[in-house]
Amino acid sequence: METSAKPSNNHIGRKIGRIREMRGIKQEALASELGVSQQTVSRMEQSESIEDEVLEKIAKVLGVPAEAIKNFNEDAVINIIASTVNNHDQSASVFFYPTFNPIDKIMELVEENKKLYERLLQSEKEKNELLQKSISDR
Template sequence: MRTRVQKLKKMNTTAPHYGRRIALLRGLFKLTQAQLGESAGFKQQDVSDMEGKAELSDEVLLRLLEPMGVKLERFKEMDESAMGAMIFHTRDQSVGHFGFNNTYNLNPLEELLKAKEEIKNLYERLLEAEKEKVAFLQRQLDSK
């Protein structure tokens, strides 16, 4: 039995294989064949059979792509080899740096919000220090 990784490595770059593309997208969206089939109105076995076919009708593709929110035109323009290379490169990098199946997720929005909060705190401390300095100088002027 071939694994998904073995199947992805053997992608043909000359002719599109819509079944493999569906399998690849399904994997990226973390859907099982049963989940995708249920959302698209197919049985799990039907999805499995479709993933083995190089060509699928536009009607079938539309039904399969709708649950994943992928447009048919974009799907047909996909470059399987580039996506496969990207996935393998990402996997290789994660294994090399963080160990197998270890996730190191960095949410840029959270980091931005943390930085904003830090800047706000620094600004408040600076403002407080300036107020103390003004109060000190005012006391110095009043005493003279």
């Protein structure tokens, strides 16, 4: 008879702990937001089930819906991460598909730059004229 060492997929406390870790939140911070002690959060994360009202509060602090905690599957998250990482170069690929033409944006910047330069040049010309007038008035 073979026993499975794999933990239950319905262990809400473990799901809360993993989501909290993924979000980079410490037990102390979660406890503070919930108005409980760090030990209480630790006990919650060891509990297989949690009252819906408490789960709603935890979900709000973690920034996820309560249903996301209930349906959280770490294996699925690992599979998603594994399928998006290119192991050949040890980095993830990022694809950027702009909804605009980048060359058009560059040309807009060039035109804006020209206008600013022309305004600066006009300002300098006006300063020179004022200086010339000031010198000639003496």
